[in-house]
Amino acid sequence: MTVSFQLSPEQEQLKLGARRFAEEHLRPLAADVRKEPDPFSRALLARPAFEEAVAAGFLKGLIPAPFGGTAGGGVEACILIEEWACHSPDFVISLAGPLIALAPVYEAGTPEQIERFVAPFLADHGAPVAAMAFSEPEGTANFAAPPPAEGLRTTAVPDGEWWVLNGRKAWASHLPGWDGNGPDVMTIVCRTPGGVSLIVAEREHLAGHIEVEEHYDLPGLRGCLTSRIGLHDVRVPRSNLVGAEGHGVRLTYDAFWATGASIGIFAVAAMRQAFEVAYHYASTNTRGGAVPIIEHQSVADVLADAKSRIEAVRLLAWRALDAVIAQDAAGPELALHAKIFGSEMGVEVITRLMNVVGVQAYDTSFPLMTYLSQAQAYPVIEGSNTGIRRRQLQDLFRTPGYNPLSASGMA
Ligand SMILES: Cc1cc2nc3c(=O)[nH]c(=O)nc-3n(C[C@H](O)[C@H](O)[C@H](O)COP(=O)(O)OP(=O)(O)OC[C@H]3O[C@@H](n4cnc5c(N)ncnc54)[C@H](O)[C@@H]3O)c2cc1C
DSSP: OOOOOSOOHHHHHHHHHHHHHIIIIIHHHHHHHHHOOOHHHHHHTTHHHHHHHHHTTTTGGGSOGGGTOOOOOHHHHHHHHHHHHTTOHHHHHHHTHHHHHTHHHHHHOOHHHHHHHHGGGGOSSSOOOEEEEOOOTTOSTTTTOOTTSOOOOOEEEEETTEEEEEEEEEEEETTTTTTSSOOSEEEEEEEETTEEEEEEEEHHHHTTSEEEEEEOOOSSSTTOOEEEEEEEEEEEEGGGEESSTTOHHHHHHHHTHHHHHHHHHHHHHHHHHHHHHHHHHHHHOOTTSSSOGGGSHHHHHHHHHHHHHHHHHHHHHHHHHHHHHTTOTTHHHHHHHHHHHHHHHHHHHHHHHHHHHGGGGGSTTSTHHHHHHHHTTTTTSSSOIIIIIHHHHHHHHHSTTOOTTTTTTOO
16 A cells, blocks of 8 residues: 555645635734734634634534544545634634643543533534643643652642542633633643543533633734632532542543644744745745846745654654544654654754844844744743653653554654
């Protein structure tokens, strides 16, 4: 059997449809977001485009078919993310909340939980949001560390038919929802008497029990609603525990494989945009010399190296997300490579492309700084490369029987 990297007619259609949507809705949104100084008002600007995306079926496209959605494979997801993230990666991150928050439900939820928690995201109107409440303001990388380390601090205490949750969460998109009363679904990583566990809170449990401490003011992904919140006496039915008590560490790591792999494609989107700007600049500007600057070998070399890296990261991310979504055993390792290598290439490539343009690149009204500040997020979000992702690779390498050729299928 041959492996084809050519887009099928359906994938071509998806690419063109996603590009049309992005040009119509996300390009103007990104321009408005750049101008709005207040982080909360900025995040609210996305709501009309969000509703358009839901009505056009894109949210349902994040839900796997066995659970009622229309999600395709990993390559399809990469095509959509790249086209949208070129204009507004923050919009994609906000819309993609269910991808992480519902992953543990698919993996370990009961049929009744799956039906109840997925239902809001099968809608074809409105703006339903989901949050994966994992990160905490006092630290996240050591959430599973045994005592004497403090690890995860949010607690859920049983009280008759209820869990009572208290703690503080940070960073996850849409923790407060659109109105401060919470998202439709919040998957909360917390400590129960049985260990680290996952409990899903629905909006009715969250309303009135969320205290917004701060909305973060991000330099790059400016339209993301990322906040620090307090959870105060959130009462959730005992039946909302997902999987068994104490299984939360594995379920949490598993929830982030797909989005980890997708970071490679987010980095590609930023690099692709930056390359286009630098290439155009080099092809059309002489900067007072006799020829366009692309005629200088040193400039052309930077462009050549940048392009090689963009192509390499795109292929790696396609392969990684395809493996994760197909539940191939190679998925976790490939997702880690796409996350770490992709995100670090993003920063390196865009920084080098700024040297092609020269000092003008350092003007915020010139677009390269926007792409750089987006790319700078990717090594530290979705589990920082240092605190979480490289440690996961180290764990894989230490697994007895680990075969370095397995991930590539060459064992
Ligand atoms: C736009 C955006 C969206 C986000 N979405 C979500 C989301 O949906 N859900 C969510 O829960 N979070 C989300 N986050 C947070 C993000 O995923 C972070 O990557 C996560 O909080 C982990 O941060 P950290 O690895 O820096 O951990 P921290 O615990 O803050 O660690 C900080 C640093 O300490 C060092 N460190 C700590 N412990 C170790 C160790 N044992 N070994 C080596 N180094 C160590 C590392 O250098 C690490 O980078 C989002 C953030 C942003 C900006």
